[in-house]
Amino acid sequence: DIQMTQSPSSLSASVGDRVTITCRASQGISNYLAWYQQKPGKVPKLLIYAASTLQSGVPSRFSGSGSGTDFTLTISSLQPEDVATYYCQKYNSAPRDFGGGTKVEIK
Amino acid sequence: QVQLVQSGAEVKKPGASVKVSCKASGYTFTGYYMHWVRQAPGQGLEWMGRINPNSGGTNYAQKFQGRVTMTRDTSISTAYMELSRLRSDDTAVYYCARDRDDFWSPPFDYWGQGTLVTVSS
Numbered sequence: 498d499i500q501m502t503q504s505p506s507s508l509s510a511s512v513g514d515r516v517t518i519t520c521r522a523s524q525g526i527s528n529y530l531a532w533y534q535q536k537p538g539k540v541p542k543l544l545i546y547a548a549s550t551l552q553s554g555v556p557s558r559f560s561g562s563g564s565g566t567d568f569t570l571t572i573s574s575l576q577p578e579d580v581a582t583y584y585c586q587k588y589n590s591a592p593r594d595f596g597g598g599t600k601v602e603i604k
Numbered sequence: 605q606v607q608l609v610q611s612g613a614e615v616k617k618p619g620a621s622v623k624v625s626c627k628a629s630g631y632t633f634t635g636y637y638m639h640w641v642r643q644a645p646g647q648g649l650e651w652m653g654r655i656n657p658n659s660g661g662t663n664y665a666q667k668f669q670g671r672v673t674m675t676r677d678t679s680i681s682t683a684y685m686e687l688s689r690l691r692s693d694d695t696a697v698y699y700c701a702r703d704r705d706d707f708w709s710p711p712f713d714y715w716g717q718g719t720l721v722t723v724s725s
Contacts, residue, residue: 498666528707529707531710531711531712533649533712535649540699540715540716540717540718541641541649541699541701541712541715542715543710543711543712543713546710546711547707547708550710552710552713582648584648584649586649586651586711586712588703588711591653591654591663592651592663592665592666593639593651593654593703593711594651595641595648595649595650595651596648597648598648598649
């Protein structure tokens, strides 16, 4: 199975900072990569799919890039409401495994 | 509007089984796969498997093979996930989520509200 590895596992940044989260697949998955946001006590929410396509209703400060094995999620200007754990997920085939998550906090 | 409504919280003893339901509305039930994802307390998301509501075909994560069964009832647009031989480390919130299995369609765009399953003696 393809392993999904996220880094860092947690980060702390100031409001307005640019934040970047990395996801690496152990084998190429083309652009079959999605990002989810999960706020404490809430259901995960789809942010980005096809590596870089913003889901409807998601603020434009979120963006995704990458292809093959290396992907990034960028928050261009961190806001207090972005405090959450972010997960990547491959969806080229089963199993639809997730990365381990990156917890984002405000400094 | 699309909704996935799951059954309520469960408390089970080790060795027992649990069956969680996920009732879909607002879309064509047979047009989307239904996946199950779980999250243990303080842990990440873990994919368990999926069912094709149209054919009934399933794919399970290797970790759960032999213990998990996913079924559906198309007459009531409901998917089910049954996990047997429960252990304490199966304590988790279990989610259903739909997916079209198509690159250009957003995956897991709707999720159920989650069902807490607690395994305790």
